[in-house]
Amino acid sequence: MVGDVKAQLQAHRALFETMERDMAPLIAETADLLVHTLKNGGKLLVMGNGGSAADAQHFAAEIVGRFKLERRALPAVALSTDTSILTAIGNDYGFEAIFSRQVEALAAAGDVVVGISTSGNSPNVLKAFQVARERGCRTVGLLGRDGGSIKAASDVALVVPSDDTPRIQEGHITIIHIVCDLVERSLFG
Numbered sequence: 001m002v003g004d005v006k007a008q009l010q011a012h013r014a015l016f017e018t019m020e021r022d023m024a025p026l027i028a029e030t031a032d033l034l035v036h037t038l039k040n041g042g043k044l045l046v047m048g049n050g051g052s053a054a055d056a057q058h059f060a061a062e063i064v065g066r067f068k069l070e071r072r073a074l075p076a077v078a079l080s081t082d083t084s085i086l087t088a089i090g091n092d093y094g095f096e097a098i099f100s101r102q103v104e105a106l107a108a109a110g111d112v113v114v115g116i117s118t119s120g121n122s123p124n125v126l127k128a129f130q131v132a133r134e135r136g137c138r139t140v141g142l143l144g145r146d147g148g149s150i151k152a153a154s155d156v157a158l159v160v161p162s163d164d165t166p167r168i169q170e171g172h173i174t175i176i177h178i179v180c181d182l183v184e185r186s187l188f189g
């Protein structure tokens, strides 16, 4: 039991060492993109399924509310939170359309659309990225494994180098916190 716990903590640490070595520039680039977008009156739309739906609403909450600094509210919407919208679109147009239809409704040119998927292959995220690009938005994929099909639809692809879904999710939420910190300090610090 304790051995299993230690093995998982070690896997987490090894992954984060690799992320530190390989991903820092791309995480900084993502923060820059969001700073630029918010400065120019754009907003963040963010989505994911399951645990990544929770990460999406966590991200939007840090942006709309605050991360650490007392500052004005910033615009962000999690597309995974409104059960009436999700069930209506899912029921009437199919589960693949639950995010793309909301992107169609809410996205403006210059917005940043973030999709979180550990496999990189969730069809509803992929479809939302296709619509986002048609709308002139920038797409950021928070991905895992080999990046899947969403990688090619991402302007910035942050692929956490692991095949283990929970470890990938731990990478994603840490990247989200780092981006929130950089965005807030660069706009208001």
Ligand SMILES: O=C(CO)[C@@H](O)[C@H](O)[C@H](O)[C@H](O)COP(=O)(O)O
Pocket (backbone or CB within 6 Å): 049, 050, 051, 052, 116, 117, 118, 119, 120, 121, 122, 165, 166, 169
């Ligand atoms: O949190 C977990 C597993 O750790 C699950 O809820 C997981 O997010 C769900 O199976 C998702 O449907 C997986 O989708 P994706 O990450 O491949 O896009």
Ligand SMILES: [Zn+2]
Pocket (backbone or CB within 6 Å): 051, 166, 169
């Ligand atoms: Zn999970």
